[in-house]
Amino acid sequence: MSDDWLSRTRASYDTDASGYAEKVDGLLEGNPYLRASLALFAELVAEAGGGPVADVGCGPGYVTRRLNDLGVDAFGIDLSPEMIAIARRDHPDLRFEVGTMTDLDLPDHSVAGLLAFWSVIHIPDHAVPGVFAQFRRVLRPGGPLLVGFHVGDRTRHRTEGYTGRPISVDSHHRRPAQVARWLREAGFAIEAELLLRPDDDVPGAILLARPHP
Numbered sequence: 353m354s355d356d357w358l359s360r361t362r363a364s365y366d367t368d369a370s371g372y373a374e375k376v377d378g379l380l381e382g383n384p385y386l387r388a389s390l391a392l393f394a395e396l397v398a399e400a401g402g403g404p405v406a407d408v409g410c411g412p413g414y415v416t417r418r419l420n421d422l423g424v425d426a427f428g429i430d431l432s433p434e435m436i437a438i439a440r441r442d443h444p445d446l447r448f449e450v451g452t453m454t455d456l457d458l459p460d461h462s463v464a465g466l467l468a469f470w471s472v473i474h475i476p477d478h479a480v481p482g483v484f485a486q487f488r489r490v491l492r493p494g495g496p497l498l499v500g501f502h503v504g505d506r507t508r509h510r511t512e513g514y515t516g517r518p519i520s521v522d523s524h525h526r527r528p529a530q531v532a533r534w535l536r537e538a539g540f541a542i543e544a545e546l547l548l549r550p551d552d553d554v555p556g557a558i559l560l561a562r563p564h565p
């Protein structure tokens with residue numbers, strides 16, 4: 353199967369990395385629900401014994417930063433080298449690597465927690481089971497998984513980045529029940545679901561899951 357979508361996503365975020373970083377600057381400060389989700393996640397990671405945590409599709413690294421500020425040993429992975437360059441520039445004390453969630457360069461059971469905030473939105477349906485199998489593979493038993501995504505039934509194709517430059521990237525909006533089904537099929541148990549801004553055109557959702565024992 354062609355992975356043209358992966359190359360297009362990488363190129364688009366490379367083109368738009370600075371625009372995206374500017375757009376999300378200060379986002380957590382204005383969003384108590386995201387902050388609370390990260391605080392809960394940090395607590396669950398500590399409760400499960402702590403250890404390295406992967407922020408997959410970390411973008412400019414502000415969530416990785418927040419997790420570290422909460423006492424989590426988090427590092428970031430992102431498909432876009434330009435995004436990783438910004439994350440490294442803005443958070444030189446943290447670890448960021450270029451990589452893809454479709455083929456994580458991490459040993460089995462090597463992370464104590466995994467977070468993917470609005471990054472699986474760029475994975476087409478046919479590739480989601482493989483990505484969740486990767487998450488399952490690298491997570492330690494008992495390690496929490498936090499997945500955030502846009503809610504809906506459509507795929508949005510964007511051709512212009514936040515800086516006005518041409519891009520070509522798809523964002524897949526999904527129902528939480530569908531994402532939960534894929535997670536269960538990959539060997540996760542769902543522990544919690546948070547629906548954000550349910551009255552908006554594009555609500556958000558966060559699922560908390562853990563590998564089945």
Ligand SMILES: C[S@@+](CC[C@H](N)C(=O)[O-])C[C@H]1O[C@@H](n2cnc3c(N)ncnc32)[C@H](O)[C@@H]1O
Binds near residue numbers: 362410
């Ligand atoms: C909408 S941004 C979210 C960034 C950050 N997690 C946040 O919440 O602001 C999506 C990010 O996912 C990354 N991404 C997309 N596909 C990916 C993949 N296959 N593997 C790793 N990162 C990916 C993009 O490069 C981009 O930085």
